[in-house]
Amino acid sequence: MAPAAKLEQRRPLARPNSTNLKANDLVIVIVAIFAIVTAAWAMTGGWSQLSSGWSHAWRAAASLTGLYTSLFGMVGLTLSARLKTTERAIGLDRLLNWHRIAGDTMGLLLAVHIFTAIPAEMPVRGGFINTVLDFTGREPYMALTAIGSALVAVVVVLSLKDIRNKISYETWYFVHLTVYFGLAASFSHQITLGSMLSNDRYVRLVWVGSSVVIFATALFGRWWKVFGSVSRPLHVRTINKETDDTVSVLLGGRNVLRLRGDAGQFVMIRSLVRGQWWKTNPYSLSAVPTTAGLRVTIKNRGDASSAKRHLRVGDRVAVEGPYGVTTPEIFGDKRPLFIAGGVGVTPVCALLQRLPSDSRPTVLLRARHENEVAHLAEIRALAARCGGEVFVLTGRTVAMKGKDPFSAKSLARAVPEISSCVAVVCGPTALMFAARKGLREAGLAKDDIHTEMPWW
Amino acid sequence: MTFIRRCHGGELMSSDNSSPSSRFALARRLAPALALTSAGVALINVLDRPVDLSAFGSAGVADIGSAADAGAGQMVTGATVPAPTTTTVTTTTVVATTVPPVNGAPPDTTPAPGACGAKKSTGSTTDIVDRNRVFGTLVVTAKFASNGELCDVAVNFDVWDRKSVQIEQYALPKLNARAKKAKSANIQGVSGATAVSRAYAASLQAAIDAKPL
Numbered sequence: 001m002a003p004a005a006k007l008e009q010r011r012p013l014a015r016p017n018s019t020n021l022k023a024n025d026l027v028i029v030i031v032a033i034f035a036i037v038t039a040a041w042a043m044t045g046g047w048s049q050l051s052s053g054w055s056h057a058w059r060a061a062a063s064l065t066g067l068y069t070s071l072f073g074m075v076g077l078t079l080s081a082r083l084k085t086t087e088r089a090i091g092l093d094r095l096l097n098w099h100r101i102a103g104d105t106m107g108l109l110l111a112v113h114i115f116t117a118i119p120a121e122m123p124v125r126g127g128f129i130n131t132v133l134d135f136t137g138r139e140p141y142m143a144l145t146a147i148g149s150a151l152v153a154v155v156v157v158l159s160l161k162d163i164r165n166k167i168s169y170e171t172w173y174f175v176h177l178t179v180y181f182g183l184a185a186s187f188s189h190q191i192t193l194g195s196m197l198s199n200d201r202y203v204r205l206v207w208v209g210s211s212v213v214i215f216a217t218a219l220f221g222r223w224w225k226v227f228g229s230v231s232r233p234l235h236v237r238t239i240n241k242e243t244d245d246t247v248s249v250l251l252g253g254r255n256v257l258r259l260r261g262d263a264g265q266f267v268m269i270r271s272l273v274r275g276q277w278w279k280t281n282p283y284s285l286s287a288v289p290t291t292a293g294l295r296v297t298i299k300n301r302g303d304a305s306s307a308k309r310h311l312r313v314g315d316r317v318a319v320e321g322p323y324g325v326t327t328p329e330i331f332g333d334k335r336p337l338f339i340a341g342g343v344g345v346t347p348v349c350a351l352l353q354r355l356p357s358d359s360r361p362t363v364l365l366r367a368r369h370e371n372e373v374a375h376l377a378e379i380r381a382l383a384a385r386c387g388g389e390v391f392v393l394t395g396r397t398v399a400m401k402g403k404d405p406f407s408a409k410s411l412a413r414a415v416p417e418i419s420s421c422v423a424v425v426c427g428p429t430a431l432m433f434a435a436r437k438g439l440r441e442a443g444l445a446k447d448d449i450h451t452e453m454p455w456w
Numbered sequence: 457m458t459f460i461r462r463c464h465g466g467e468l469m470s471s472d473n474s475s476p477s478s479r480f481a482l483a484r485r486l487a488p489a490l491a492l493t494s495a496g497v498a499l500i501n502v503l504d505r506p507v508d509l510s511a512f513g514s515a516g517v518a519d520i521g522s523a524a525d526a527g528a529g530q531m532v533t534g535a536t537v538p539a540p541t542t543t544t545v546t547t548t549t550v551v552a553t554t555v556p557p558v559n560g561a562p563p564d565t566t567p568a569p570g571a572c573g574a575k576k577s578t579g580s581t582t583d584i585v586d587r588n589r590v591f592g593t594l595v596v597t598a599k600f601a602s603n604g605e606l607c608d609v610a611v612n613f614d615v616w617d618r619k620s621v622q623i624e625q626y627a628l629p630k631l632n633a634r635a636k637k638a639k640s641a642n643i644q645g646v647s648g649a650t651a652v653s654r655a656y657a658a659s660l661q662a663a664i665d666a667k668p669l
Contacts (some may be wrong), residue, residue: 052647136503138506139619147500168485170485171488174485174490178496181493185500193619278482
């Protein structure tokens with residue numbers, strides 16, 4: 001393949017910064033924040049209220065769940081800000097997966113908060129109806145709060161997998177953005193009604209301060225990157241047809257020098273052409289990013305593919321990223337094993353370019369037909385260079401008559417010392433699950449299986 | 457419309473069966489979010505009717521428990537809030553003065569000797585404060601029988617938020633009843649209203665200390 005040969009003469013881009021932060025460290029920080037808030041709640045009377053009669057117990061429960069709701073909101077916001085450190089620690093896909101979990105939990109706690117706050121306030125507000133009326137407008141700031149939490153609830157419900165899959169991604173995404181408004185609107189009642197916050201000036205100061213900081217981080221951290229990518233776009237340099245339905249696109253230009261990236265990462269691409277500028281799509285880099293540009297390989301899905309129909313040489317393209325933690329460092333001195341299906345070969349192609357010549361990688365490719373595999377010749381050449389092997393498993397899954405190509409047994413047959421490998425799996429969701437299961441059964445540690453599942 | 461979950465290997469994130477190049481593609485996708493937001497803003501404007509605190513008599517003053525009938529204290533309020541469900545409390549009209557009606561009769565500056573209220577004393581204006589937060593102030597007016605015994609208590613309070621008003625209306629009749637029964641400021645506080653109980657006791661003690669001879 002000519003482009004790859006040409007690319008290798010170029011200087012690779014600076015690698016992304018490494019971080020010592022691990023996923024566990026992030027979990028510890030989050031748990032610690034929750035512990036501090038819980039302790040503050042218990043010390044300001046929450047604990048003793050719990051055991052002093054129903055109405056007090058309701059109130060204590062309402063304030064604790066209220067605190068947790070907004071904490072989960074803040075955690076979710078911080079995660080979605082895609083801060084460099086957190087992204088380097090766990091990768092964008094896990095970051096956004098955690099974001100989703102935080103959001104779901106927040107929705108659940110919001111419901112608990114509402115249904116504990118009402119019985120807590122019913123005795124002093126004169127019954128259910130009066131409490132609800134107070135909470136939806138008669139109490140200062142509560143109209144804001146009621147509508148804000150309704151928006152948050154809508155966003156959480158729309159993000160449930162089954163519902164989200166029914167609407168177009170962008171519709172869902174734009175509705176998702178209203179959560180900023182929802183969270184901001186429901187903030188003030190925490191101060192006016194939250195007894196823990198309203199009673200102590202210093203607690204209040206810390207709470208308001210950190211909320212403002214987190215909100216600003218989320219807003220600017222997220223949107224500043226978008227702005228930067230749009231104001232410093234790359235240009236489409238070349239478009240090559242790889243197979244019948246895939247093309248590789250080289251994105252270059254002066255601004256590429258601002259990026260740091262490595263093989264195995266992916267970028268969020270926004271074509272700055274009419275009718276497309278408001279959509280972003282993730283694509284894996286299919287070659288080591290160099291000063292010549294980033295190469296991505298794009299599959300045309302028969303229907304509304306943007307790539308071939310909309311991208312032309314010279315078009316401006318905004319690029320966010322590169323993101324992802326599946327960089328060549330993950331292999332250490334272990335043998336690399338790649339399992340890829342369909343257009344999932346792209347990161348494999350890039351990673352192979354960065355492997356040392358004695359690494360002896362094994363590449364298992366899954367496709368209906370050999371000529372549907374993009375960059376196959378390139379992959380074969382790269383694997384041969386470092387003493388590796390490439391197996392292409394073709395044919396339809398139904399035609400295999402129940403023989404699972406990714407069972408532990410078949411994997412062990414194809415790869416002799418499989419338990420001492422580090423595996424990278426990329427492809428359709430079904431393939432990723434099957435391969436991960438087989439690899440686990442074949443004796444690979446969880447940390448040695450790398451998948452990136454963009455489930456956001 | 458469909459949403460296709462994809463690997464970041466390059467499959468498209470979203471795709472539309474309807475024509476993607478439609479001029480209204482963006483508008484159609486933005487519409488739900490915009491509708492939701494504007495409906496939210498509109499609803500907030502409709503719903504946001506915080507009760508004006510000046511509706512609680514003059515600056516939220518309510519005169520509580522001023523009647524002499526034993527066990528039938530009067531609670532006076534101008535609020536639209538329902539009175540707490542204390543059966544001994546009846547709601548009448550606003551009297552935002554410090555001179556309470558006695559036995560429903562017009563205020564009498566010279567009560568009959570021997571009746572409750574022969575001597576009167578007003579306690580200090582005390583902050584209702586819990587830790588660092590001040591909710592408002594209250595002032596207790598104590599009435600004494602001619603033998604010098606505490607026989608009735610009236611309270612004026614001035615608090616700054618609606619929730620405090622409700623707590624006050626709930627707690628002060630109880631505190632009045634307790635003070636009348638104990639005939640001193642040594643009373644048990646109302647749970648859930650610690651701050652106001654403390655302020656009440658302090659102000660009442662000051663009123664008793666200032667008892668005219």
